[in-house]
Amino acid sequence: MKSMTLSLTINGALRHCEVASSTVLADVLRDTFGLQGCKVACDQGVCGACTVLVDGEPVAACATFAFVVDGRSIMTVEGLAQNGVLHAVQTSFLENSAFQCGFCTSGMILSIVALLRAHPEPDEETIRDWLGGNVCRCTGYGPIVEAVRRVIPAHALEHA
Amino acid sequence: MHGVQETSRNDELPTEGNAKVTGAAVYTWDTALPRMLHGKLLRSPLPHARIRSIDTTEALAILGVVCIVTGDDVAPLAEQFYGVGLRDQPVIALDRVRFVGDPVAAIVAVDEATAFRAAQAIKVDYEPLPPLMTVEDALADDAPALFDGPTPGIPIPVGKGWSSVADPVRNVLCEYNFGYGDATAILDASDQVFTDTFAVTRINHFHLEPHVNIAHWNDGRLEMWSCNQDPFVIRGDIARIFGLPLHRVRIHTPLVGGGFGGKSYCKMEPLVALMARKAGAPVRLALSMDESILTLVKHPGRLTLTTGVDREGRLTARRADIVLDGGAYSDASALVAVKTGFRVGGGYHWQAIASRARIVRTTTVPSGSFRGFGGTQASFASERQIDLIARRLGEDPLTFRMRNLLDVDQPFAPNERGMDSDLSAGLQDVAERIGYSSKRQQGRGIGFAVGLKDAGGTGNHAQALVRVTQDGEVMVSAAVVDVGQGAASALCRIATDVLGLPLANATYAPIDTDHSPPDNGTHVSCGTLVTGRAIEQAAAEVRKQIETFAAERLDCDVSEIVLEGWTVRRGNVVHPLTPMVRKYYGGIGWEFIGRGAFKEPYDPDTPMGARNISWMPCWSVAEVSVDDETGRVTLHRLIVSADPGRALSREACHGQIEGAAMQALGQAMFEELRYRGAEPENATPLTYRVPKVRDLPAHFESVVAEHGMGFGPGGVKGIGEAGMLGIAAAIANAIQDATGASLTTMPFTPEKVLDALDQLRHVGDVPVVERS
Ligand code: FES
Ligand code: FES
Numbered sequence: 001m002k003s004m005t006l007s008l009t010i011n012g013a014l015r016h017c018e019v020a021s022s023t024v025l026a027d028v029l030r031d032t033f034g035l036q037g038c039k040v041a042c043d044q045g046v047c048g049a050c051t052v053l054v055d056g057e058p059v060a061a062c063a064t065f066a067f068v069v070d071g072r073s074i075m076t077v078e079g080l081a082q083n084g085v086l087h088a089v090q091t092s093f094l095e096n097s098a099f100q101c102g103f104c105t106s107g108m109i110l111s112i113v114a115l116l117r118a119h120p121e122p123d124e125e126t127i128r129d130w131l132g133g134n135v136c137r138c139t140g141y142g143p144i145v146e147a148v149r150r151v152i153p154a155h156a157l158e159h160a
Numbered sequence: 161m162h163g164v165q166e167t168s169r170n171d172e173l174p175t176e177g178n179a180k181v182t183g184a185a186v187y188t189w190d191t192a193l194p195r196m197l198h199g200k201l202l203r204s205p206l207p208h209a210r211i212r213s214i215d216t217t218e219a220l221a222i223l224g225v226v227c228i229v230t231g232d233d234v235a236p237l238a239e240q241f242y243g244v245g246l247r248d249q250p251v252i253a254l255d256r257v258r259f260v261g262d263p264v265a266a267i268v269a270v271d272e273a274t275a276f277r278a279a280q281a282i283k284v285d286y287e288p289l290p291p292l293m294t295v296e297d298a299l300a301d302d303a304p305a306l307f308d309g310p311t312p313g314i315p316i317p318v319g320k321g322w323s324s325v326a327d328p329v330r331n332v333l334c335e336y337n338f339g340y341g342d343a344t345a346i347l348d349a350s351d352q353v354f355t356d357t358f359a360v361t362r363i364n365h366f367h368l369e370p371h372v373n374i375a376h377w378n379d380g381r382l383e384m385w386s387c388n389q390d391p392f393v394i395r396g397d398i399a400r401i402f403g404l405p406l407h408r409v410r411i412h413t414p415l416v417g418g419g420f421g422g423k424s425y426c427k428m429e430p431l432v433a434l435m436a437r438k439a440g441a442p443v444r445l446a447l448s449m450d451e452s453i454l455t456l457v458k459h460p461g462r463l464t465l466t467t468g469v470d471r472e473g474r475l476t477a478r479r480a481d482i483v484l485d486g487g488a489y490s491d492a493s494a495l496v497a498v499k500t501g502f503r504v505g506g507g508y509h510w511q512a513i514a515s516r517a518r519i520v521r522t523t524t525v526p527s528g529s530f531r532g533f534g535g536t537q538a539s540f541a542s543e544r545q546i547d548l549i550a551r552r553l554g555e556d557p558l559t560f561r562m563r564n565l566l567d568v569d570q571p572f573a574p575n576e577r578g579m580d581s582d583l584s585a586g587l588q589d590v591a592e593r594i595g596y597s598s599k600r601q602q603g604r605g606i607g608f609a610v611g612l613k614d615a616g617g618t619g620n621h622a623q624a625l626v627r628v629t630q631d632g633e634v635m636v637s638a639a640v641v642d643v644g645q646g647a648a649s650a651l652c653r654i655a656t657d658v659l660g661l662p663l664a665n666a667t668y669a670p671i672d673t674d675h676s677p678p679d680n681g682t683h684v685s686c687g688t689l690v691t692g693r694a695i696e697q698a699a700a701e702v703r704k705q706i707e708t709f710a711a712e713r714l715d716c717d718v719s720e721i722v723l724e725g726w727t728v729r730r731g732n733v734v735h736p737l738t739p740m741v742r743k744y745y746g747g748i749g750w751e752f753i754g755r756g757a758f759k760e761p762y763d764p765d766t767p768m769g770a771r772n773i774s775w776m777p778c779w780s781v782a783e784v785s786v787d788d789e790t791g792r793v794t795l796h797r798l799i800v801s802a803d804p805g806r807a808l809s810r811e812a813c814h815g816q817i818e819g820a821a822m823q824a825l826g827q828a829m830f831e832e833l834r835y836r837g838a839e840p841e842n843a844t845p846l847t848y849r850v851p852k853v854r855d856l857p858a859h860f861e862s863v864v865a866e867h868g869m870g871f872g873p874g875g876v877k878g879i880g881e882a883g884m885l886g887i888a889a890a891i892a893n894a895i896q897d898a899t900g901a902s903l904t905t906m907p908f909t910p911e912k913v914l915d916a917l918d919q920l921r922h923v924g925d926v927p928v929v930e931r932s
Binding site: 035036037038039040041042043044046047049076077078080081086090093094097099100101102103104105106109127128131132134135136137138139140141142143144145 | 177178179180181182183184185186187189190365366367368369370415416417418419420448449643644645646811812814815818819820821822823844845846850851852853854855856860862
């Protein structure tokens with residue numbers, strides 16, 4: 001299989017890696033860079049657990065070939081906290097018990113970060129639209145929606 | 161919208177949540193060992209066939225393939241089968257496959273892609289046998305037997321009032337009969353008797369972390385990392401299958417990415433151990449979600465209830481005939497049958513009960529435990545029928561329930577523990593919350609259900625260790641697996657409450673069967689109840705050690721010592737403990753270690769063989785409207801209430817109730833693993849529909865109703881399964897309230913609703929009750 005060298009900006013740092021043409025982004029993040037916060041559940045692009053941000057847009061890392069994102073900027077859940085201070089969405093998740101097993105949490109948080117960038121004060125419909133691709137089997141979603149509502153909009157924009 | 165008021169999470173361990181929101185939390189999925197190889201399974205494409213031969217020559221020739229495990233490797237093991245009580249599931253198919261997805265060969269290779277390619281290169285020669293896709297197929301006179309000999313193992317032992325038998329007739333795994341009183345005579349003497357049949361469907365757990373195991377043999381000792389709810393059960397099963405002493409098997413259980421029963425009891429673990437032994441290297445087998453869906457489901461089934469009522473509108477007796485589809489292998493079917501049969505009376509007073517529960521074997525995915533162990537099946541049938549009966553009698557379903565519910569302390573069955581929740585008060589509360597007595601909005605219907613199950617298990621036991629350092633840090637060791645229910649925080653909280661130390665001082669030790677004190681698994685919402693008691697005792701013992709130590713150092717009587725935070729007070733003088741311990745034990749310091757244990761004693765006079773530890777009610781009320789042209793049901797409001805006795809964390813309780821309720825809502829409205837002929841029709845994450853955020857009802861409220869009567873520390877009891885119990889019945893009851901249409905089969909899809917509406921037009925069976 002042909003391999004190729006990619007340059008990616010991951011959580012703000014320029015990184016290089018060699019991948020096969022068939023390698024998906026989730027494997028690069030998890031196996032090459034040890035960013036295991038990117039969880040793979042369905043591996044078919046339908047559950048949202050592996051969501052990461054590519055140039056700020058939510059993307060299913062399990063269903064995205066790594067070469068496609070060459071030269072682009074990738075944000076994983078590990079990149080959200082700055083200098084040990086949690087991102088407002090992370091804090092809101094903690095304060096609203098918006099997770100149980102936590103397997104959907106990274107993807108959910110990144111989808112919400114993207115949502116709040118696009119809509120700093122989303123209404124109910126917008127929240128439901130944006131989170132429609134993220135499955136959580138544990139919480140029943142109520143606390144997640146609540147966590148979105150309670151993020152202070154100004155904070156959500158910081159380092160998103 | 162959502163019932164949680166609190167904003168602070170200071171009742172949680174600080175470390176636990178942080179890891180989950182920062183991506184630092186480590187699950188079995190994330191675990192890797194040096195030199196680790198990877199596995200893939202070849203699964204049967206046929207529902208039922210004899211394996212004539214398996215040719216692995218070509219597959220083994222692929223570069224990077226290390227070995228292939230088949231039934232031939234299983235034959236020499238000390239035992240070949242696993243299952244709960246009744247053991248019929250082979251480690252891997254021996255000479256026959258019994259469902260589409262039955263593992264036939266396990267390939268070990270340098271990476272998953274190679275193992276996957278090798279799987280395609282294996283040639284299996286099958287002799288197809290007739291599939292038995294339904295209970296009717298399996299019970300037909302000309303149906304072939306799915307198993308040749310009697311089922312190994314024993315049916316679950318039960319107590320007074322039960323009879324149990326394995327393999328009563330062909331393709332029936334087991335049959336349980338339970339009862340008290342003379343149901344026949346009482347039904348004969350009843351004023352009115354009603355018989356109704358209800359059907360429940362097959363759903364999958366759909367935990368986001370699929371089943372994953374890593375096995376590694378070293379010097380005849382097996383070490384495994386397993387995302388399982390029962391590390392000590394797995395240890396026991398593996399030791400039995402491999403003929404090893406227990407201490408030759410060591411199981412680690414990191415965080416589990418969702419279980420709901422899908423990761424209870426033995427699954428792939430013995431196979432992965434066998435793969436690693438044959439490969440001579442560590443092996444990881446991670447199932448895909450498609451494969452996880454084909455690993456375990458919740459029992460579909462049919463429940464026929466015959467219920468009598470006297471002239472005063474009091475329930476008299478109930479007869480139940482329960483037929484559950486167990487799928488291809490036993491798994492926990494025997495337990496589920498027992499529990500369904502036991503619970504089918506619900507939270508009402510009866511003079512007599514006679515229930516029969518059977519597990520029928522079919523060539524479908526094995527059925528097993530799913531959040532509530534038959535409780536949802538029983539509650540759906542029972543609470544639907546109670547509503548149907550009330551409406552037939554022209555009675556208000558709420559009033560009818562209130563008249564018949566068990567009182568506080570009244571036993572559920574003879575010799576059982578009394579009711580430790582106020583069932584009527586709980587129901588009244590949700591009725592008030594939905595405004596039942598106010599005028600109904602046009603076209604809306606309201607339906608109730610009182611789900612009930614026993615909780616805490618039968619004769620369950622747990623041990624625990626609590627260790628306290630010279631600096632007052634607390635390490636709690638137990639085997640309750642954190643599957644997201646917040647067990648670590650709850651258990652640490654019990655210990656720190658006894659010690660009077662802040663929760664922030666506590667750590668929940670990672671689970672490792674070499675070090676963790678044993679229990680019988682993370683089930684039946686028993687963590688806070690059973691293990692909680694063991695921890696309470698261990699913490700009390702540590703506290704005594706600390707006080708005794710201080711009394712010796714201060715040369716006084718222990719009764720003069722008061723532990724206050726990490727200091728001791730004697731009279732008016734406060735002494736910090738850290739320097740006191742250091743001074744006596746020197747540089748490295750010391751740990752105070754307390755042990756605790758709990759076991760609910762066996763009692764053959766009780767129905768379950770030991771008194772049930774607590775009762776778990778779920779009061780639900782739903783408000784719906786129905787589009788009679790399309791059959792579409794809109795769920796406007798759903799209120800779900802459960803009683804944790806005393807809440808250790810109200811947030812965690814809300815979370816448990818809502819999460820379970822949403823799963824129940826999925827099953828009620830649309831979720832179902834279907835077969836089309838012999839083929840699973842939607843066994844992929846793309847086609848299997850689970851609730852998404854859009855499915856949240858416009859108003860969804862969870863209520864933590866602390867009735868304060870629990871048996872656990874400070875009155876706590878389990879709550880994890882409660883929210884699952886009443887929802888489907890409440891929704892169907894609401895549909896009937898709104899339209900008169902009676903739904904008795906889940907899920908309540910538009911087609912079924914239209915059918916029910918049609919029937920109504922033709923038969924006009926059940927009158928809609930008018931209320932003033
Ligand atoms: S794991 Fe990528 S979408 Fe499910
Ligand atoms: S927290 Fe478990 S899947 Fe969302």
